[in-house]
Amino acid sequence: GDSVTQMEGPVTLSEEAFLTINCTYTATGYPSLFWYVQYPGEGLQLLLKATKADDKGSNKGFEATYRKETTSFHLEKGSVQVSDSAVYFCALGFLNRDDKIIFGKGTRLHILP
Amino acid sequence: NAGVTQTPKFQVLKTGQSMTLQCAQDMNHEYMSWYRQDPGMGLRLIHYSVGAGITDQGEVPNGYNVSRSTTEDFPLRLLSAAPSQTSVYFCASSSDSYLSGANVLTFGAGSRLTVL
Numbered sequence: 725g726d727s728v729t730q731m732e733g734p735v736t737l738s739e740e741a742f743l744t745i746n747c748t749y750t751a752t753g754y755p756s757l758f759w760y761v762q763y764p765g766e767g768l769q770l771l772l773k774a775t776k777a778d779d780k781g782s783n784k785g786f787e788a789t790y791r792k793e794t795t796s797f798h799l800e801k802g803s804v805q806v807s808d809s810a811v812y813f814c815a816l817g818f819l820n821r822d823d824k825i826i827f828g829k830g831t832r833l834h835i836l837p
Numbered sequence: 838n839a840g841v842t843q844t845p846k847f848q849v850l851k852t853g854q855s856m857t858l859q860c861a862q863d864m865n866h867e868y869m870s871w872y873r874q875d876p877g878m879g880l881r882l883i884h885y886s887v888g889a890g891i892t893d894q895g896e897v898p899n900g901y902n903v904s905r906s907t908t909e910d911f912p913l914r915l916l917s918a919a920p921s922q923t924s925v926y927f928c929a930s931s932s933d934s935y936l937s938g939a940n941v942l943t944f945g946a947g948s949r950l951t952v953l
Binding site: 770 | 882929
């Protein structure tokens with residue numbers, strides 16, 4: 725079945741470090757791919773998305789490129805801040821699929837000042 | 838603009854008790870859903886609805902009931918709570934716009950439920 729696998733956390737980095745959170749997927753067909761972020765005590769919110777192969781989603785300094793050949797959608801940021809500390813979820817979804825989105829298990833990120 | 842509102846934020850139940858988690862959205866979204874979030878498990882879909890009067894089961898529906906009498910509201914009912922239902926519950930909604938921004942969910946802030 726369709727699934728999303730992301731690197732286990734927690735990931736701990738110092739402020740201004742480079743961030744990569746790996747995400748790979750298994751899917752029949754051509755899904756859209758998403759990164760959602762959950763700040764402490766809050767619900768998830770969309771961080772970025774890509775709807776087809778080679779698309780790059782970007783927001784708040786974060787980027788991810790839809791790689792069909794490696795079935796990956798890795799999240800990157802060049803210089804993280806303490807305020808980026810959160811849980812990050814990779815997800816996939818299909819157009820016209822009512823059961824909507826399949827989420828990965830989440831990666832907790834801690835940024836140290 | 839309130840978005841997705843969930844109540845209550847916290848609830849403690851005893852095994853066998855019943856309760857309803859409320860979810861309301863003011864964005865005129867056709868699609869609404871309930872997820873539970875458990876440590877190491879990520880988010881799992883419980884039930885979803887593509888419009889008023891229509892509901893369907895997700896990945897983990899057992900022990901939960903839903904109804905959708907209006908576009909705005911999508912309550913989740915636990916008829917006889919069990920300790921295995923201790924979790925954080927999230928309601929999410931989405932516009933029925935498959936051609937643009939498809940599958941972008943707007944989440945509520947969550948309801949933390951403990952069943953003793």
